[in-house]
């Protein structure tokens with residue numbers, strides 16, 4: 001008879017990922033409903049210091065598996081360790097975050113232990129009568145919600161979309177057991193060699209996907225004008241874009257052009273800085289949630305679509321705005 | 331009533347045709363393919379007196395009548411619509427308003443170099459938000475002592491970047507609506523005046539079409555044409571004349587396409603016979619020819635009325651509407667009668683079909699011409 005709810009703890013360079021804490025929150029609920037234990041499975045090299053927090057976040061026990069061969073995530077050694085532990089200890093439910101690592105690991109493990117896996121779930125419940133886990137996930141691009149069960153095999157495995165479950169607050173009164181296990185890994189288990197890990201500097205987002213756009217026009221005067229826009233963008237966590245005039249002038253790349261012959265954007269916040277508001281531009285941004293226009297000409301047509309209009313010089317208004325935002329953050 | 335051209339016009343046509351054959355036709359394909367302005371042709375047009383045909387000799391012109399000028403645009407456009415519009419925009423849209431509405435000083439200073447071909451002209455009315463609704467001008471000119479300060483931009487300006495002299499419209503008094511628009515002469519090298527990006531177009535690809543940008547562009551008050559507030563009326567009257575030029579361009583394109591097609595169908599054989607033997611071919615050609623001839627009468631009549639100082643706005647609108655739609659129809663049929671070959675760039679008819687389309691759009695769309703004609707009819 002299988003027993004217990006397990007959560008795979010994903011760590012990167014020893015830091016526990018948020019999704020794993022969320023899964024501990026959900027796992028606690030499921031374990032209580034099934035009157036069983038919640039186990040956190042922590043693998044890596046020099047990661048034991050994270051174990052105590054996992055208990056404070058809801059785990060009854062933490063299995064810590066440390067080995068230099070588990071230093072960075074590689075499919076085979078992680079799969080081997082996890083599969084062996086499952087065969088030995090026979091849990092009933094396993095939850096894994098649907099991250100790049102989780103989506104790689106979970107199907108390998110499920111195939112090896114021969115059980116069912118539901119990917120990218122957004123809701124997990126226990127069915128009263130059968131005690132089966134009801135795993136619900138969006139399918140066909142989110143058009144259908146499918147609820148899937150795994151009645152005949154154990155454990156019931158699920159990867160869970162980050163951000164949908166709720167983590168528990170740290171409760172330092174919670175007690176739990178930490179079990180250290182030495183895995184039986186050999187060099188031959190490393191069938192992949194990691195040459196280099198590259199960390200991209202903030203992923204290049206497309207302007208259509210930005211929530212905040214700081215758009216510049218010919219009114220910036222010259223290419224240097226984009227410096228203050230970049231500052232404002234980083235202050236507000238947004239991206240910079242522009243009118244065709246600044247693209248033609250070579251101040252920014254064509255990919256950043258908003259308008260009829262550029263991109264159609266619909267951010268929550270659109271700043272039009274030194275943009276006159278020609279119809280070809282407006283057609284690409286008028287659906288934005290909130291439009292703030294800065295232009296020194298009161299007659300500029302951009303003010304017809306702006307929710308907030310500031311008449312003034314961009315070179316004075318924007319630095320003042322940045323100052324104000326900085327002081328608010330303090 | 332006499333439908334024969336005068337001897338002098340017939341002689342002029344011969345001259346224009348020789349020039350076109352020798353100096354225009356050989357470059358037509360290349361300037362389209364490479365989208366480059368025909369600078370060398372411009373030099374020759376200037377030398378042969380094409381740039382100021384309808385202006386008096388005392389202002390540097392050739393002292394010809396309107397029809398002499400219209401015949402030139404028609405003939406040039408038979409081989410190359412780009413060359414046709416370079417001359418037409420220069421003459422009808424820049425030279426003409428200075429000649430008709432400018433002061434004596436302005437004529438001496440600006441018309442003389444324009445008409446002699448020493449300088450090239452352009453006309454700027456259209457804006458991003460003011461196309462057909464030309465009165466919705468956003469470019470402003472503010473009087474400041476002895477100067478006007480111009481701010482704003484214009485789009486789709488023919489000859490932009492190449493021209494030395496621009497006739498432009500700007501708002502001097504917004505509260506007055508169309509009566510708040512004024513016309514100005516701006517020289518190309520004025521500080522604060524720059525040229526934006528060149529448009530990539532379907533046709534007339536050798537012609538330069540760009541945006542004009544005015545940023546605190548200061549011009550002397552002597553460059554105001556006529557009185558403040560007269561700009562809209564000047565622009566509309568200028569366009570009435572310009573429309574005869576575009577009608578002539580359309581007429582030339584259509585005639586050029588028909589000429590190419592007549593030659594082609596006599597040579598190409600299918601089913602053991604030249605294409606010209608098939609009755610469908612003959613009937614198509616007959617329709618093409620008839621429409622071209624009808625268009626020609628409208629165009630020449632409008633030119634005659636303008637020359638005679640009679641009202642001609644309505645006739646100019648009809649001529650442009652009919653000639654441009656004929657050009658579109660004739661060139662489309664010309665491609666069809668060429669079969670698959672007509673669709674390739676080895677033959678000139680596909681270029682003519684691409685060139686024809688713009689004549690239904692610029693200097694007032696076909697719809698605008700219908701508005702003018704209907705308003706006259708119903709007044």
Ligand SMILES: Cc1cc2nc3c(=O)[nH]c(=O)nc-3n(C[C@H](O)[C@H](O)[C@H](O)COP(=O)(O)OP(=O)(O)OC[C@H]3O[C@@H](n4cnc5c(N)ncnc54)[C@H](O)[C@@H]3O)c2cc1C
Pocket residue numbers: 216217218219220221242243244245246257258259260261262263273274275276277278279280281284294295296297300312313314315458482483485486529541
């Ligand atoms: C075929 C075609 C397609 C086009 N497609 C697009 C398109 O997709 N997207 C697009 O954006 N445009 C497009 N356009 C161009 C469009 O018509 C306008 O020319 C363009 O949007 C103008 O850009 P702008 O507002 O940056 O410049 P301008 O119109 O020159 O406006 C500059 C503005 O800045 C203000 N200003 C100047 N100095 C300052 C200062 N110090 N502080 C504050 N304000 C100042 C001025 O008052 C003015 O309103 C297209 C045009 C054509 C012909």
Ligand SMILES: Cc1cc2nc3c(=O)[nH]c(=O)nc-3n(C[C@H](O)[C@H](O)[C@H](O)COP(=O)(O)OP(=O)(O)OC[C@H]3O[C@@H](n4cnc5c(N)ncnc54)[C@H](O)[C@@H]3O)c2cc1C
Pocket residue numbers: 419452453454455456460461462463485486487488489531539688691692693694695696697698
């Ligand atoms: C190659 C080229 C060269 C040009 N050269 C010059 C130049 O040298 N100088 C210059 O000033 N301009 C020039 N233009 C501009 C040209 O005159 C305008 O493009 C033209 O007048 C149409 O304006 P628009 O493009 O803004 O079209 P819009 O006004 O936006 O019209 C779009 C369509 O709507 C129709 N429409 C608009 N209003 C009405 C209405 N009330 N009723 C019925 N139909 C309507 C139009 O007929 C058209 O079919 C040039 C344009 C091009 C493409």
